[in-house]
Each structure stands twice: as C-alpha cells, then as structure tokens.
Amino acid sequence: MSGDAVVVEGVSFSIGPARLLDGVTLTARRGELLALVGPNGAGKSTMLGLLAGDMAPASGRITLSGLTPHQAPPRQLARLRSVMTQQHQQAFSFTVQELVEMGRAPHEASEVDDAIVGTALADAEVAHLADRDVTTLSGGELARAVLARTLAQDAPIVLLDEPTAALDLRHQESVLRRAAGLAREGRCVLVVLHDLSLAARFCDRVAMFDAGRLAALGTPEEVLTAERIAEVYGQQVAVLAHPVTGRPLIVPV
Template identity: 55%
Template structure:
C-alpha cells in the first residue's frame, strides 16, 4: 500500500494506533486501512484487542497515540451528527433500559438524518423485515430475549443507512439461522458499496462471508489477508494455541476450521 491514505479507496485508516490500560498495551502501533465495498472480519482470541480496535476506529475510544482518518478527515474533527450519518456502530452491549417499543428503537437509527416521514417509515420497515423482527415491532424491548434484542439493535444499525458499518460480535446471541442471516445482510451492505468491519469469534462465519480477515493477537496484527491466506493451520494454532484441521468447505470453497483433539484419536 502507499504511505498516504487514499480517501477514495481507503475510507478508514488507522495509523500507529496504540491503546494502553494500566500500563498494558491493548493495541500496539496498529496500522490498518479499510476500503469501500468490503467486509473485513476482526478475529482473535479473548483479549486480543478486537473490540478495542473497533471502538477506536468508530470514534468511541480515543487512542493513546496514533490517529484515525474517516473519509479523509481526522476522526476527532467530525461533528457528532455528521459522524452518525457516516458510520453506524453495533456494540456488544446493546441493552435498552427504557420502555421503548422495538419499532421506536429501530427508528432511532433515522435521527441523524433530516426528517422525511415517508422515507423514514420505508427504511424502518425494511430494517425490521431484514432483521426478522416485524412480528416484534410493538413489543417493549425490555421483554425481548437476548437474540431478539440483538436483532433489534442490528435493525437500528441498518436503519441508520451509513456508508461505514461497525459490528461488534453481532452473532453472539443468535441461533444458527440468524447468524447466517446477519452475515448475509452485512455481506450485502459491502456488495452495495459500504465498508463493513465486524468482530467475530467464529472463524467459519468469517471465512464464509468476509473478503478479508485480520487476526489480532496481543494487541498486534498477527495476520491480514483473504480467508485462504489467513486461515491456515500454522497461523490458527500459533494464535489460538489449539490444534486444528483446516479443510475446504464442500459448497462454499472457503477454509473450514475444525478443532482437533490434542490427545489424538482414541
């Protein structure tokens, strides 16, 4: 890559980003760029720095050093409302502690945009349908299951209609069907030109939907490339300290990671 960020292609650029907590480096001099029309999965073991990286990239956490550029401008120079039109964020903790209906929560995604009641209603309707929560739209969000609440928060992100989308473990509370559905929608956003960055624990979900996988380990980048380049036995075993087999998915043609028994067959 060139040394200078290209705002046309590199909609998001992190340069020398470090985060330290209690003297420990959570992120250590990370350099990354993210392009429009791509879905990047951030993976790695617990404590690797994935969610911290997402928080820094989205502007929710200021780095101790380094800088972040969004669409060519320093992230700190963005006004809050304009930033909310440029990027949307699904955090890990998306609990709503007030008695809003599901539809009201999803409609909050429209708040950064100039009011347009008809267009807003269409966008909210589409987000409810995409997240498979139309039947829940009148429910108090405080009565939802974990998976239903997660899909409601995801629908709010969809309703925000931003060109950059950050998703922190969007599949964590979901069943198999909805895990695939959320990642297919994220893939569709990228195919339509958005820059999507998603934190995942499931390497096979990452392989099946991402253009690019960034593996974090100890606050640094351990690997960065396509699923085939990154999801190798050597890399996974080095980062996760877990024996694995890496096969080829029979229909998708992408890597398929299977845990191996370190004790051997019995």
C-alpha cells in the same frame, strides 16, 4: 465504489499499564466486508471502539473517509458510521419500532424514513416484533432489534461488534449475509467475529489480532491457516475446504 474508507496508521492504545493495541496499521475499503478476529483480549473490540470515535488513540492516526472520528461533531460522525456494540441492555420500555426509528435521528426528517425503518426491521427479521416492548425480548431478539437500528442509520461505514454472539444458527447466517450485502451495496463493513468459519465463509478479508498487534491481514485463505491459528489461539485445528463454497472450514482437533 472503490477506495479506502477506513485508514488506521500505527495506532496504539493503553489503559494504565495495559497496552491493548500496539502499532496497528490496516485499511478497509468501500465494498468490502472485513472480519476482525483473534482470541479474547486481543484488541478487536478496542479497535472497533477507536474506529467508532468512542476513544482516541494514544499514538497513530485513524480516519474514516478522511474524518478523524474522535474529533468529529457527533451528528456528522453518526451520519458517517453506524455501530452495533456487544452490549444491548435496554433500560426503557420503548417498542422495537421506536428503537429502530432512533437510527434515523442523525438525519433530517424525510418521507423515506418509514421505508428505511421498514426495510431495516425486515432485514433483521424483527418486523413481527415491531410492537413489542424491548425489555421483554430474548437476548437474540434484542440483538436483532439493535442490528435493525444500526441498519436504519443508513451509514456508509458499518461497525459490528460480535453481532452473532446471541444468535441461533439460522440468524447467524442471516446477519452475515446481510453484512455481506451491505458491502456489495458499496458500504465498508467491519465485523468482530469469534467464529472463524463464519469469517472465512462471508468476509472478503480477515484481520487477525494477537495481544494487541495485527498478526495477519489478507484473504481468509491467506490468514486462516492451521499454523497461524495454532500460534495465535493456542489451539490445534484442521482447515478443510467447505464442501459447498470451497472456503476454509476450521475444525478443532
């Protein structure tokens, strides 16, 4: 599949006097894993919230496969895009199985639901936790259960906000491999990441934000240069070639 699934044109967003996004323009394609990176407060999660339809831009335009997210009927939007947010707290004692089954809510009941939920549980490595009360899970286990619910939604556009934040090394790798796999299946996947080396290793392109503006958009090699990282993050780094993949490996100095 080819073509732009996500189109952002001149988007700005403010809360009171704080301008969180300022004139951002970018696109994301079907079959692509796009990383949104930048320092804390740069506007990454705000951008994802606008894409999700949780908020409306103050100016500019956003479309997801031609649909304006904040104006779309909720069920239609839920079939188009799935979202994994940063916050995973659960107030009710659902089992992991029940939590993941909620991802099927936007769809008509079907004989394939059980298979989709089972695959999502396996892909997020929480099948062994299916009968556990979600309020008893560790932070990393709960994050993976929420990821499984996001996968079960089976949407063509997938938005992941810091999905690796609570995870150990192996599960960070596992989640990014699955995100890359979704892109290979033809989905459009956008992921907010703080680990620049993870972004470089798994993502097709990187969008770097700085104080609400889009500082750079391109391949990991184009965007993740030592000079740009020092300018945007205020941190000196060495950018090395990964000994196995050849992708950029970012090391603070």
